[in-house]
Amino acid sequence: MGWIEHDHADIEGLSRHLAQMLHAACRAAIDTRGRAVLALAGGRTPFPAYRALAAMRLDWSCVVVVPSDERCVPHDHPASNLTELRKAFSDARGITIESLTTDDGDPARSEAHARSRLATLPDTFDAIVLGMGQDAHTASLFPGAPQLRAALDLDNALDATRIDPDPLPPEAPFPRITLTLSRLLRTRALHLAITGQAKRDVLQAARASGNILRHPVAAIGEGEAAVHVHWSP
Numbered sequence: 001m002g003w004i005e006h007d008h009a010d011i012e013g014l015s016r017h018l019a020q021m022l023h024a025a026c027r028a029a030i031d032t033r034g035r036a037v038l039a040l041a042g043g044r045t046p047f048p049a050y051r052a053l054a055a056m057r058l059d060w061s062c063v064v065v066v067p068s069d070e071r072c073v074p075h076d077h078p079a080s081n082l083t084e085l086r087k088a089f090s091d092a093r094g095i096t097i098e099s100l101t102t103d104d105g106d107p108a109r110s111e112a113h114a115r116s117r118l119a120t121l122p123d124t125f126d127a128i129v130l131g132m133g134q135d136a137h138t139a140s141l142f143p144g145a146p147q148l149r150a151a152l153d154l155d156n157a158l159d160a161t162r163i164d165p166d167p168l169p170p171e172a173p174f175p176r177i178t179l180t181l182s183r184l185l186r187t188r189a190l191h192l193a194i195t196g197q198a199k200r201d202v203l204q205a206a207r208a209s210g211n212i213l214r215h216p217v218a219a220i221g222e223g224e225a226a227v228h229v230h231w232s233p
C-alpha cells in the first residue's frame with residue numbers, strides 16, 4: 001500500500017502526533033465495534049506516545065493492548081517488556097494488557113500461551129505501533145534468527161512464534177516471542193516510530209533492498225495498510 005512519512009522536529013512532536021492518531025483509531029474502533037485492539041512495540045522510542053495516549057479521555061475498559069513482541073523473561077525481571085507497558089498505561093483505568101509470555105518467561109510455554117491468547121482476539125488489529133533496531137529488525141523479527149524465514153512467510157497461519165536472535169543482543173540476551181508477519185499485517189493502521197538519522201538511513205536502505213531476510217522491517221510494507229513512518233532527530 002505504501003509508506004507515508006511524518007517528520008517531526010523532536011520526539012515530543014512525534015509522540016503527540018502518534019498519540020492523537022492512536023486515540024482517533026481507538027475511538028473509531030470503539031464506536032463501530034465496541035472495542036479497540038492495539039499491538040504495541042517495546043523498546044524506548046514509542047513510550048512517550050503511549051504515556052500521552054494514556055493521559056487522553058477514552059473508555060479504557062474497551063481497549064486491549066498486545067505487545068508486538070516480548071522478551072522471554074519472568075514478569076518481575078527488569079528486562080520484561082510487559083512491566084514497561086503496564087507502567088506507561090497506568091493512567092488508563094480499566095485497560096486490558098495481554099502478555100505473549102507466561103509469568104515464568106519459559107519460551108516454549110510462552111509460545112503456546114501467545115497463540116492461545118491471540119486466538120481469542122479479533123482477526124484484525126485496529127492499530128499497530130512498531131519500532132526498528134539498527135540491524136533492521138522490527139518487532140522481534142531479527143535478521144539471522146533461525147525462525148525468521150517461517151515468521152516472515154505470509155502463508156504461515158501461526159500468529160506468534162519464538163525467535164532466538166543470533167547473535168543475542170548484548171543489552172537483552174533473551175529469546176523472544178514475536179507476532180508473525182502475517183499477524184502484524186492484519187491491521188487497520190500501521191505505525192513505525194524511529195528517531196535519529198542512522199535509523200532513517202537503515203530504513204531507507206531496507207526499503208531500497210527489499211531483502212526481507214536481511215532487512216525484516218521492509219516486509220511491513222507488504223500489507224494492505226499504509227505504513228506511517230514517524231521520525232524525529
Ligand SMILES: O=C1O[C@H](COP(=O)(O)O)[C@@H](O)[C@H](O)[C@H]1O
Nearest residue numbers: 041042043044045131132133139
Ligand atoms: O529490541 C527491540 O528494539 C526495537 C527498537 O527499540 P528502540 O528502543 O530503538 O525504540 C523495538 O521496537 C522492539 O519491540 C524490541 O524488541
